[in-house]
Amino acid sequence: MKPKVLITRKILAEALDYLKEHVDYEICTADRNPTKQEIIEKIADKEGLLCLLTDTIDKEVIDSARSLKIIANCAVGYDNIDIKEAKKRGILVTNTPGVLTETTADLTWALIFAVARRIPEADRFTREKKFRGWELDLFLGKEITGKCLGIIGMGRIGKAVALRAQSFRMKIIYSDPQRLAPEEEKKYKATFVPLDELLSSADIITIHATLTPESLHLISREKIQLIQKDAILINVARGPIVDEKSLAEALERNQIWGAGLDVYEREPDVEDKLLSLENVVLLPHIGSASYETRLKMAMMAARNLIQGLRGEHPDNLVPW
Numbered sequence: 001m002k003p004k005v006l007i008t009r010k011i012l013a014e015a016l017d018y019l020k021e022h023v024d025y026e027i028c029t030a031d032r033n034p035t036k037q038e039i040i041e042k043i044a045d046k047e048g049l050l051c052l053l054t055d056t057i058d059k060e061v062i063d064s065a066r067s068l069k070i071i072a073n074c075a076v077g078y079d080n081i082d083i084k085e086a087k088k089r090g091i092l093v094t095n096t097p098g099v100l101t102e103t104t105a106d107l108t109w110a111l112i113f114a115v116a117r118r119i120p121e122a123d124r125f126t127r128e129k130k131f132r133g134w135e136l137d138l139f140l141g142k143e144i145t146g147k148c149l150g151i152i153g154m155g156r157i158g159k160a161v162a163l164r165a166q167s168f169r170m171k172i173i174y175s176d177p178q179r180l181a182p183e184e185e186k187k188y189k190a191t192f193v194p195l196d197e198l199l200s201s202a203d204i205i206t207i208h209a210t211l212t213p214e215s216l217h218l219i220s221r222e223k224i225q226l227i228q229k230d231a232i233l234i235n236v237a238r239g240p241i242v243d244e245k246s247l248a249e250a251l252e253r254n255q256i257w258g259a260g261l262d263v264y265e266r267e268p269d270v271e272d273k274l275l276s277l278e279n280v281v282l283l284p285h286i287g288s289a290s291y292e293t294r295l296k297m298a299m300m301a302a303r304n305l306i307q308g309l310r311g312e313h314p315d316n317l318v319p320w
Contacts, residue, residue: 003309004067005048008034008055011074015298022306023048040064048305050074054267057081062089070308074301076100077238078318079211087320094304094314098156099296100288104236105160107287108206111234111260114281116204117141121278142203142232142257144168150202152218153209153237154180154190161206162188173198176209199226204234211238221246224256232258236287239264248273251280262287 005025009032010016019025028034028042033054043049043065051057053075062068062085070092071081078095086093114120122139125131149165151158151174162172172190174180175198185192195218199205205227209215219233219242227233233256235242244265250256252273260281264270267285274280288294300316307314 003047004045005050005305005309006039006043006046008039008049008051011050011298011301012295014295015302018299019050019302019305023309025050036061043068048072048309050301050305051080053077053080055080059085062086062091065091070094070305070314072301072305072308072314073318074297077210079238083318083320092308092314093318093320094301094308094316095318096297096300096304097316099300100293101156101160103290103293104157104287105164107262107283107289108157108161108208108234108236109164111236111262111281111283112144112204112206112232115232115234115258115260115279116144120281142230144170144204146170147203148173148201150174150193150198150205151190152176152195152198152205152207154188155208155210157236158206158208159184159188161208162190173202177214195223196226199223200228202231203228204232206234207237207241209237209241211240215241217241217243219243219247224250227256229255230257232256232260234260236262239267244271244274247271248277248280251277254279 002024005023006028007025008028010027010030026042028038036056039061045067047067047069049068050072057071057080059082068091071086072094073081074096076095076097078093081093083093118139118141145168148171151162154174154176165172166189173193174190175193175195179192221243224246247259248271251259258279262283263285304314304316
């Protein structure tokens with residue numbers, strides 16, 4: 001008899017085909033994110049759970065699962081899961097690290113250019129048939145080449161962003177709780193600086209930190225005031241790292257030149273003020289959304305799940 005598995009939301013067909021060979025799965029909802037109550041109602045008799053970053057798997061959910069052996073998160077981060085509660089119950093937790101580094105770094109640069117060169121504004125202007133010919137001061141933006149890039153969080157994605165920055169002859173500074181080894185700093189041509197210095201010095205700031213109690217509102221109202229008036233802030237990490245309301249106010253007052261956001265403090269809700277501003281580019285959390293990467297994530301999560309159900313050591317086990 002195959003183990004019973006709950007999948008919180010439909011994933012890519014190739015991963016579902018793989019799972020079908022090994023388990024009997026039920027999909028909680030197909031066309032929207034499930035509520036916590038919907039997960040609770042369907043998880044009671046399941047041995048495995050494959051969930052997404054948008055699913056809150058807290059004590060209440062875990063307590064509802066009588067037979068759960070493994071939670072396979074289809075994401076690199078796992079702050080949506082109560083790891084301590086899973087440990088108490090002996091439930092394995094896995095994630096999907098390493099597969100989305102390059103595509104998220106690409107998206108970071110897409111946002112940098114979109115904000116710096118005012119691409120969404122110019123696109124709307126053209127579609128609305130307002131273009132009447134070349135003008136000297138039409139949609140003046142910011143140059144990227146030779147500027148100072150400040151990277152907050154120098155993990156895999158931060159490093160990939162730094163490598164791309166070298167092509168633009170940028171000065172690269174970074175801030176991270178753990179400083180890189182000298183040979184890595186040389187490889188990435190990056191100089192370690194305290195966060196306040198980074199915020200006050202960089203022309204472009206990109207955030208790639210993990211969300212922890214310490215990084216919650218790391219970019220607070222006070223920190224935002226340190227950012228240069230002509231600077232650009234990009235967040236592709238986690239929304240709550242930035243005080244979204246304070247950022248919106250700073251953008252509205254032109255205290256910061258522009259911002260690009262792929263994540264939000266209260267997803268899927270976005271601070272209302274941001275929606276009306278032209279100097280911010282807003283994306284719907286698509287940092288890893290290339291087909292190749294999302295398929296790798298889904299397959300990795302599925303394999304982690306099957307390994308755990310077989311009693312094997314999953315390849316991507318989150319440490320307790």
